[in-house]
Every structure is written in structure tokens, then in C-alpha cells.
Amino acid sequence: MVICGDDALAHRLAAELRDLYRERVTLVVPSAREPLRPRIPPPARGGLGRATALIGRVSAAMARTSPLTPEADPGDDEPPEEALRILEAAEADDTALIAAGVPEAGALALVYDDDEVNIHAALRARRLNPRLRLVIRLYNRKLGQHLEELLDQAAAVAALGTEDAETVDASTTVLSDADTVAPALAATAVAGTSKVIEADGLMLRAVERMPVPPGRPGEPGLCTLALLSASANDPAEVPSPAPGDEGPVLLPDDAATASAEGCGTIVLETVSYTGRPVRPGGLRGRGAPLTSLFSRRLRWSLGGVIGAVLALAIASSLTTGDDPVHAAYLSLLDLFGINDPAIGESPARKVLQLLSGLTGLLLLPVLVAAAFEGLGTFRSASALRRPPRGLTGHVVLLGLGKVGTRVLARLHEMGIPVVCVESDPEARGVALARRLRVPTVLGDVTQEGVLEAAKVDRARTLLALTSEDTTNLEAALYARSVKPRLRVTLRLFDDRFATAVYRTLRAAHPRALTRSRSVSFLAAPAFAGAMMGRQILGAIPVERRVLLVARVEVRGHRALEGRTIAQVLRPGRLRVLAVDTSAPDEPAPNTAAAPPQQSKEREPARLVHELGDDYILRPQDRVLLAATRQGLGDLLARRPHPAGIRQD
Known part of the structure; x- marks a missing residue:
């Protein structure tokens, strides 16, 4: 397994593959471009030493959060040192990829923070190894879909005519860490x-x-x-x-x-x-709602003028005997002052003309007011909305970066009121907040008055999702001083720092709920599962630990094939949630040569309580599993694991 990147996600992913999946990992990190702090000893200088130290801390944290079961031998579970190799390279060019062993590797993860760098490296890697399983980190969703199709097609063309074209898994998976963790972070808000x-x-x-x-x-x-x-x-x-x-x-x-x-x-x-509820039409989401285009007083004024015009038209038709349409036409001409004076007409016609002219004088200021109100409404629609005066029970979201933007979109879909706080007016989430008409406060959360402007004293939850741990902590402490019972969710990377913060806040505010989440901690299992060729559908955060939900084919797994659901259960590690039994039974030997029938659409999977614990898993079945990191790693590991699931 080859990983290219030098951020928190790359380090956690390397530790995940080495410690849980027992894979040999090569981590390609960029060389140091500036001298490190003097407190770091000389052997740890450069990107090599920094990556080694961080992976060691991550592995220690994973060991603390994934204790071994009693039948495991702790001494045998330590991965060998040669399972991880770190390579320094300024960029992921052909020379660096070849040195990392990409031509012979089984999977490559490109987790640089730059989409363009990941795309260039993916194109080079697919050319060097058409059988390579690619996992690419991209923030652009549409570009990711097109890139998946392009690279999968290139792999299929390269595999034409080979003997193992049907068995080689050269898939391309494009993931976004922000999309992966947004549901879990939004779920902690309310x-x-x-x-x-x-x-x-x-x-x-x-x-x-x-x-x-x-x-x-x-x-x-x-x-x-x-x-x-x-x-x-x-x-x-x-x-x-x-x-x-x-x-x-x-x-x-x-x-x-x-x-x-x-x-x-x-x-x-x-x-x-x-089904997804249909949102109301009009200008909602793109500008101002139609109900707020004109004020209620102005709408009543327009209705009164229209009613007066209709009354004048009816009176003109009754007094002059004209056709109602012609009478309405004459009333409009009198209203706008473009009709001839009613000299020589009947007194009733003269009175109606005077009343129409007076109504026209009243209509002019109403039209001017409507024009000004409409212009002001559209101007306010293009600007950031301020928090309403009576807002209460909302979520205060700090940070509109990549993660904050995805969380904002998810909270808006769930119908949860949100007030955003962002210090950078050019942040990528500000445009989304403007389009969704979400109240936003521009300012530094560490400055006085910013959280007050977001109505934090009447909020229900604080989501601190900036990229700075200290900023999130400072905002949480200040918010708790304003409202001690406020529910707080912090984005923190360092596990030891998060544990200390959690315990201190719990002791200082025993009646308030505090949660700490790490983006790389929640996203690493999805990237690791994609590198192993399996699809991890989601992660369920349980305090500082994570439960994985994965979909696995029964065929080829001795721990699943031919066993009952009760036998597969491993407390603390693995549990079967549902089984997809829509695939037909295996054909008999005398019908093996028959032409295959056209595949039908799969039916919904059946839950465990519908099948019973005595159901025997067939090779063609597909199971939906809930597993810990260690349990899923034991199941999907391609090499024997000393602490793995027992096969007896």
C-alpha cells in the first residue's frame, strides 16, 4: 500500500493500514522546506522525522481506543518495524512513484490537500500500473465523478486481452474527507x-x-x-x-x-x-422569498388600489351602459391621465373621471414604494443575512472551511436553524451561506461581541469546526461562560489534548454535554476500506471511538462463508446487521455450462431478525456489518493476524 501526503489524514491512514489491516505501507511525504523547531532532535528533522513521530502517536492512540480481546496476545499484535517505509519526495512525479513501488503496489491513496496535485499523480500512477487500485482525495464532487469514469475506463482498456481481466480489482474511488465526516458532525449538533x-x-x-x-x-x-x-x-x-x-x-x-x-x-x-420533501418555489435559495419581496402594508395598499379601479369600472359600466371591458378600459385611461376630458358627458361620467384621476394620484406613491422595497429586498438577498432578533434554539457553527461548508449544507437539509461565524469573508462556505439565506456573522470568534452577535446565549449547540484547536477551545470556553448548559462539539485532532479538554469541561460544567471529534479520525476508515477494495458505507461515532458499517461479499471469507449469523457474531468486534439474499443459488454441476441468465435488480436486504440467527451464509450472499476498526481489519486482512477472528 502506498500513501502520498503529509497531513493528519495521511498519518492516520498509514497507521490504520499497518496496525489494523497488517499491510506493508509506504508513505511518501514532501521534503521539509523550512527548518524545524530546535527542540526536535536532529535525527527527526525533515518530513521523514515528523511523519514518523506523528504516526507513532497515532498508533499509540489507536491502541488505546481499540483494546485487544482476552484471547489476543498483546505481544504478538505489535506490527513489525519494516511494515512501514517513509520516503521523502518533493512531489509525486514518476520518479517518486516508482521509488515508492507503485508499479508493484496493490493500492495507492493520494491524500494531498491540493486537488490538482492528486489528479496529476493519479494519471501518472494509472499509466505506471493499470492494475492499481486508486483512492483519491478530491473536494470537487463533479470533477471526482468524471475522474473516476476516466481512470476506470483506462484500467479496463489496459486489461483487455489479459487472462485475469475479470479478477483484477483496479477500481478508482474518489472520496472527500469533508463529505465523509459531515453527517457524523451534523448528527452531534442536536x-x-x-x-x-x-x-x-x-x-x-x-x-x-x-x-x-x-x-x-x-x-x-x-x-x-x-x-x-x-x-x-x-x-x-x-x-x-x-x-x-x-x-x-x-x-x-x-x-x-x-x-x-x-x-x-x-x-x-x-x-x-x-422521499425528499419538495422545497417551496419562488426565489428561496437564490434570493429573497416572494413573501418578503413586498411588505404587508404595501401589499394591502396595492390591493386597495386594485379594488378601487374595479369598483370604478363597474360603476362606469352601470351608469353609462357600456360594455364592462370597454368601461374598464376607459377607467384605466382616466386613472393614468391619458384620456380626454369628459366635457359634454353626463355628470356621472364626469364624477367617475375625477375619482379615477384621484385614484391615479394615490397609485403613484404606492408604485414608487414598491420599486424601492423590491430593490432593497434584492440587495439584502445578495448580502449576508444577520441573525433574526427573536432567534432561539439554533446551532452556532464556527468555521466555514471545507468541513464547515459540508456540515452547513447537511444541517440546512435537516431543517435545523443555523447561525454561522467566519473570520474570512472569502471563505468557501460564505457563498453557500449567502445562497441558502443562513444568518452569518463575519468576525474573529476570539474577539468580544462576535459570539454575542450570533445569539450564543440563546443557542442550543455550538459546533466549533475551525482548523485551529486553540481557537475552537477558546470559543467553547467563552460560550460556556455565557451559557453554562450549552452543548459543545469541538473539532480536535490530538487525542491526548482532546481527552484533557473533555475531562476538564466535564468537571467544570457537569450538567452540560461535550463532544470532541477529529476529521482525520472519522475519515481514515473510509479511505482505508477503499484501499482494501471494500466499501465502507459510514462511520458511527461513539464518544471518541468509531463503529464502521461495511458491505462485504461472503465469498472468500472463511469467517463468514458457511457459518450461521450467530457464529459470526464476535462481541466487541463484529456483528451482522442485514443479509442481501437476492442472488440465486449456485448452479448445479450439470447446469454449469448453461448460458447465464440476465441479472435482475437486487431486492432490499433482509434484516437479521427476519432471517434468524440460524441462517447459514451462502457464498453469493452479501452482508451488512457493524464492526470496530480491529474487527473489520481482522476480517479483511489478506495475511494471517495473530489476534484475528478465530476460524474454528
Whole structure:
């Protein structure tokens, strides 16, 4: 496995592949362009030493958050040093890719922060190795779709005429770390909001439930995904955790779930798809809503003038005996002052003409006011909207970078009121906030008055998603001083720093909920799964740990093929959620030479409770799994793992 990049995602991805999937990894990092701080010892200078130190910290954090099961041998689980090789290269050109072993590699991940650099390297890598499995980090969605088609077509053309053209997995996967983590970050914004995952015709969601008092039955669910630690619940209801508390229990068995009392749970539920609601028409999303184009007083004025014109037209038709259409035409001419004076006409006609002229004088200021109001409305539509005066119960979103922009779009789709705070007027998310008419405050969150302008004292949640840990922490501390019960979600990278912040905020504000999330921590499993040739559908955050939802073919896995669902269950590591049984049975030997029938569209997968724990998995089945990092790594590892899933 080859990884090109030198940011947090690249380091976590390298540690993920080496420690969990037991793969040999080559990390290509750019050479240092400026001297490092003197406190770093000389052997660690340059991009090589920095990457080694960071990967070591990431591996240690992963080891703390993924404890081994009792049957594992901790000494044998340590990956060999030669499993990771770090190569310095100024850019990912042909020389660097060849030196990294791309012509013989199984997969390549390009996770530079520049889309153009990743595209150039992907084109070079596909030319060097048509069988290579490519995973590319791109922020541009449309460009990513076109690039996938282009590189897949190039791989298919290169594989024509080869013997193993049907078995080689030379797929191209374009991922965005912002798109991957946006649902999980948005789900933490509001209590009761769940993480929804769509797979094989099913809509599943993980719901966090508070502890159930003794004697009261809990709400039913498909299965229990995690038992939360005492620190994750409201300390007013649950006693403080013991010093040896190691955090949540992931994928517990039925016995552990039944014996757990006084702790929150995360359960899996199924929801029915009702279709995306149709948004109201008009100028919403592109400018100003039609209801706000003219004020209510102006609309009443226009209605009164139109009513007066209709009354004059009816009176003219009744008094003069003219056709109603002709009478209305004459009334409009009198209204605009372009008709001849009614000299020699009847007194009623003269009176109606005078009244029409007076109505025309009243219409002129109304039309001028309508023009000014419409112009002002469209001007305000092109500007950033200020938070409304009576806004309450909203989400304050700090940072409109790549991650903040995706989270803003997701919150808007969910119908959650949001107020954004951004210091850079040219940030990429400012245009989206303007188009969606989302209230936005431009200013530095560390300055006084900025969070007050965002109505943080009446907010429900604070999402601090800037790229600076200290900025997020400072904003959270100031917001808590204004509103101690405010729910806070921080974007923090360093695990030890996040743990210290979490414990301090919990001790200082015991009645408030605090969550810390790392973008690279949530996105790395999806990139690692794509490099392994499997599709990870989503990640469910459980405090500082993550549950993965993956779709795996049964064929070729001894831990799945020919076993019942109950035998596949590994508490703390692996659980089957649903099985796609729409594929037909294997053909008999005498019909193996028959021409294959036309493939039909797959039916929705069947949940485990519908099949029963005694269902035997067939090779052609496809299963939907919930697994920990270690459990999925053991299942998908191509080499034997000392602490892997037992095959007996």
C-alpha cells in the first residue's frame, strides 16, 4: 500500500493500514522546506522525522481506543518495524512513484490537500500500473465523478486481452474527507438527531438513548451497537465513572446488554424512506422569498388600489351602459391621465373621471414604494443575512472551511436553524451561506461581541469546526461562560489534548454535554476500506471511538462463508446487521455450462431478525456489518493476524 501526503489524514491512514489491516505501507511525504523547531532532535528533522513521530502517536492512540480481546496476545499484535517505509519526495512525479513501488503496489491513496496535485499523480500512477487500485482525495464532487469514469475506463482498456481481466480489482474511488465526516458532525449538533446510513435498500440509523430507570421497559430496537460510558451521560443522573473506566463497550452481546444498568446505549433502528420533501418555489435559495419581496402594508395598499379601479369600472359600466371591458378600459385611461376630458358627458361620467384621476394620484406613491422595497429586498438577498432578533434554539457553527461548508449544507437539509461565524469573508462556505439565506456573522470568534452577535446565549449547540484547536477551545470556553448548559462539539485532532479538554469541561460544567471529534479520525476508515477494495458505507461515532458499517461479499471469507449469523457474531468486534439474499443459488454441476441468465435488480436486504440467527451464509450472499476498526481489519486482512477472528 502506498500513501502520498503529509497531513493528519495521511498519518492516520498509514497507521490504520499497518496496525489494523497488517499491510506493508509506504508513505511518501514532501521534503521539509523550512527548518524545524530546535527542540526536535536532529535525527527527526525533515518530513521523514515528523511523519514518523506523528504516526507513532497515532498508533499509540489507536491502541488505546481499540483494546485487544482476552484471547489476543498483546505481544504478538505489535506490527513489525519494516511494515512501514517513509520516503521523502518533493512531489509525486514518476520518479517518486516508482521509488515508492507503485508499479508493484496493490493500492495507492493520494491524500494531498491540493486537488490538482492528486489528479496529476493519479494519471501518472494509472499509466505506471493499470492494475492499481486508486483512492483519491478530491473536494470537487463533479470533477471526482468524471475522474473516476476516466481512470476506470483506462484500467479496463489496459486489461483487455489479459487472462485475469475479470479478477483484477483496479477500481478508482474518489472520496472527500469533508463529505465523509459531515453527517457524523451534523448528527452531534442536536439531541435526538441520528446518523442515517442507506445500504442495499435499507435505511438504518443509530440512535443514542439515555439510561432507563429500573423497572421501566426500554424502547425496542434492532440491536444494541454500544453501551456508553458513565461520563457520556448526564452526571446528574449517573455517578462519576471509576478511575479504571475504559470508555464505551462496542457491539456487546445479549448478556452484556441485559446486565448493563444505568448507562446510555446506542441502538440500531430502521426507518422507512418517504422521499425528499419538495422545497417551496419562488426565489428561496437564490434570493429573497416572494413573501418578503413586498411588505404587508404595501401589499394591502396595492390591493386597495386594485379594488378601487374595479369598483370604478363597474360603476362606469352601470351608469353609462357600456360594455364592462370597454368601461374598464376607459377607467384605466382616466386613472393614468391619458384620456380626454369628459366635457359634454353626463355628470356621472364626469364624477367617475375625477375619482379615477384621484385614484391615479394615490397609485403613484404606492408604485414608487414598491420599486424601492423590491430593490432593497434584492440587495439584502445578495448580502449576508444577520441573525433574526427573536432567534432561539439554533446551532452556532464556527468555521466555514471545507468541513464547515459540508456540515452547513447537511444541517440546512435537516431543517435545523443555523447561525454561522467566519473570520474570512472569502471563505468557501460564505457563498453557500449567502445562497441558502443562513444568518452569518463575519468576525474573529476570539474577539468580544462576535459570539454575542450570533445569539450564543440563546443557542442550543455550538459546533466549533475551525482548523485551529486553540481557537475552537477558546470559543467553547467563552460560550460556556455565557451559557453554562450549552452543548459543545469541538473539532480536535490530538487525542491526548482532546481527552484533557473533555475531562476538564466535564468537571467544570457537569450538567452540560461535550463532544470532541477529529476529521482525520472519522475519515481514515473510509479511505482505508477503499484501499482494501471494500466499501465502507459510514462511520458511527461513539464518544471518541468509531463503529464502521461495511458491505462485504461472503465469498472468500472463511469467517463468514458457511457459518450461521450467530457464529459470526464476535462481541466487541463484529456483528451482522442485514443479509442481501437476492442472488440465486449456485448452479448445479450439470447446469454449469448453461448460458447465464440476465441479472435482475437486487431486492432490499433482509434484516437479521427476519432471517434468524440460524441462517447459514451462502457464498453469493452479501452482508451488512457493524464492526470496530480491529474487527473489520481482522476480517479483511489478506495475511494471517495473530489476534484475528478465530476460524474454528
